[in-house]
Amino acid sequence: MLYAMELHAVTGQLFIQEGAPQDDTAVPGLLAQSAPARVAHGRERDFLFVHLTLTGPLDETAELTQTLLTHVSQQYYSATGSVTAALRRALGAANEKLLHHNLSGADPAREGAITCAVLRSSELFMVQAGESLALLGHNFGIERLPARRPERVTPLGRSAGLDLRYFHHRLQPGDMLLLADPRIAHLPAAALTPALVDTEVELGLVELKGLLADDSARLLLVEFTNDPPYNLPPVARASVSGGRIALPRAQAAAPAAPPPRQPVRAQTPPPAAPDPAELAAAVETTARRAASGSALGLARLTGWLADVLGRLRPPRAEAGAPAAEEEAAAARPHWTIPALIAIVIPIVVTLVVFSVYLRWGRVQRVAEIKQEMAYYLSQADALGDDTTAARAQYVQLMALAAEAETLRPGDEGINRMRRQAAAELDRIDGVTRLTARPLYVYDTAANLTAVALRDGFNGGIFTLDAQAGEVWLHETDEAYTQLTGATPEPLVANGQAIGSHVVGEIVDILWRPRGRQASRDGLAMLDRRGALLTYYPNFADIRAVQLGFGSGWRRPVAITTFVERLYVLDAGANLIWKYFPDQDNFILDEDDQTIRFTADPELGQAVDIDIYSEDGSLIVAYGDGRLRYYDTRSSRVQWDEQSLLQNGLSTPLEGPTAVKLVGRGLNASIFVCDAGSGRLIQISRGGVVLAQYRATDANGQELFARAADFAVAETPLRIFVAAGDTLYLVTQQ
DSSP states (O other), X not given: XXXXXXXXXXXXXXXXXXXXXXXXXXXXXXXXXXXXXXXXXXXXXXXXXXXXXXXXXXXXXXXXXXXXXXXXHHHHHHOXXXXXXXXXXXXXXXXXXXXXXXXXXXXXXXXXXXXXEEEETTEEEEEEESSOEEXXXXXXXXXXXXXXXXXOOOOXXXXXXXXXXXXXXXXXXXXXXXXXXXXXXXSOHHHHHHHHSSOOHHHHHHHHHHHTTTSOEEEEEEEEESSOOSSOOSOTTOEXXXXXXXXXXXXXHOTTSOOOSSOEEXXXXXXXXXXXXXXXXXXXXXXXXXXXXXXXXXXXXXXXXXXHHHHHSOOOOOTTOXXXXXXXXXXXXXXXXXXXXHXXXXXXXXXXXXXXXXXXXXXXXXXXXXXXXXXXXXXXXXXXXOHHHHHHHHHHHHHHHHHHHHHSTTOHHHHHHHHHHHHHHHHHHTOEEEEEEEEEEXXXXXXXXXXXXXXXXXXXXXXXXXXXTEEEEEOBOTTSOSBSSSSOEEEEETTOEETTEEOOOEEEEEEXXXXXXXXXXXXXXXXXXXXXXXXETTTTEEEEEEOTTGGGOSOEEEEEEETTEEEEEETTTTEEEEEEEETTEEEOOTTOOBOOOSSOOOGGGEEEEEEOTTTOOEEEEETTSOEEEEETTTTEEEEXXXXXXXXXXXXOOOOEEEEEEEOSGGGOEEEEEETTTTEEEEEOTTSOEEEEEEEBOTTSOBGGGTOSEEEEETTTTEEEEEETTEEEEEEOX
């Protein structure tokens, strides 16, 4: 079983007024507190850091500041639920208390900026309100939180609603957190690097004091380390409780007492210092482990070969040995076998040595990638408002992250920088980030290529696994968000006999509601062999209908429906076949077999089509980045992918995989999954981009970059994505 790394916190405070350090004065608005004696379940090992700034002179706001800090601490440690939810509750309570103070009119109105952070194990959770500022120092540079000034900032105490900013980080030993006044936001990252990167609290405070020699500031500096504190300084009269340094209850309730002027470690010291030999062994690098592991394997292999040679060539019989021994020696294996083994040994040794250098090179390359990614982050940050140039830096970073994923999957440092770059790209491109969670994971060999929803009040999701040649039904609740069965129900499989038809390759599926001709609702499945299979849920029966000229299809890739007609996209024949309903069957009209276009639609690269249910207008998505919206009456292009670039599309389409027309009337819109750029784009029927979405999977990868198909349910927006071996549910946060 794996356990999260437990980090320790070392804190230091700095209070400067007009260049003069206030060493003998309590620092108002700062709080660094371990869990008190009685806390809600789950908060026992949380450590809370708060930086609060109120408008007005410090001597006039000190008492109010202390009251709010106490209120935040009490609310957080008494709240249940997640860390983020408890922080949100604590900030909401502080805002309500300050708002009540302002509305009372007894004292001048105050507004505030606050940052609340919680260390739990090796994770840092943070919530900000107002013009607050925090900086997180890593071994590769400094991260500003927020990266840039938000478009809308609501100070604490102004209104009942707050614009909260949420952050979450996986910390590494040596990371530094600085909670600071908004007044130092003008300082560049380079100036703060000596205080926050590859340093300690004591040295960091000295650097900050020199940097702010002529300024005023209240700073809370925190160092995160995995080294237990060996010598606890005798400050704050701390008592050891529950494995942490817990402040006495009286002190926790009144943190306005003079703060410690020396760094305080927020963990219990171990009973004895560790053996230096153990510490030396603990710092062995990845490359050394790789080399030593390979050398150990080589030694074992060499020993085995020596043993084999010894068995094959035992010592020769001495002169005068009995005739029986001579006969036994003659019966021993011929020298050819040892000779062959002698030839094999250098080859094996060469392969082992090569593997050592290969692993060493991989470790070196990952380290180089991290440095290059940090460089691109700093370059993009220095570009400021030049979003075009900054975007190019982030794109380079994302390409490096993709390379690093192949060398060392799941590296937290790589993932952290990739998430930061992805967030900045979202901001530049106007992309909304959605939340994705797996609904069901199939066998690793599965390859989902289509998904469809069952209309009605019973829910139900259908999927197509092209790799296994099977269609599945997941029973769900009415909202499609919860599976009601442990495993999906198999409906159709390749090679299955349905009447006189033997199922071939299923290429697409869609839900076909009942109508004037269709007597029952059902799931339509397009068989490459020229048939339409329909599964009817009411009696759980399946029918196969042969479609006219189906045997002549060249490369059917998708189906759609309009006014109960069936349309088949045959990319190989550059045609869209049109089939008319005849009760539960379909016929091909000799005079109206296909959709006619005024110009060649060039369907060879087409991957999907859909038709608007009210007027029959057609949308065609092409795998090479084209998108065409046709007017059915004139069969002419109303708008295309170039039009979208002039109507809100941030970057061109790169490789669409699926397109859907969703809704009716004013609520109708077009959804396009562009796997090439990892986006889901929502477009009005008039060709105006309404929204651009991204989502990440459990590995931090762009989900829509792997999506083969999707289905949409609205109000609220729910997107069901078929990607690889997993069916995902994607929702708005």
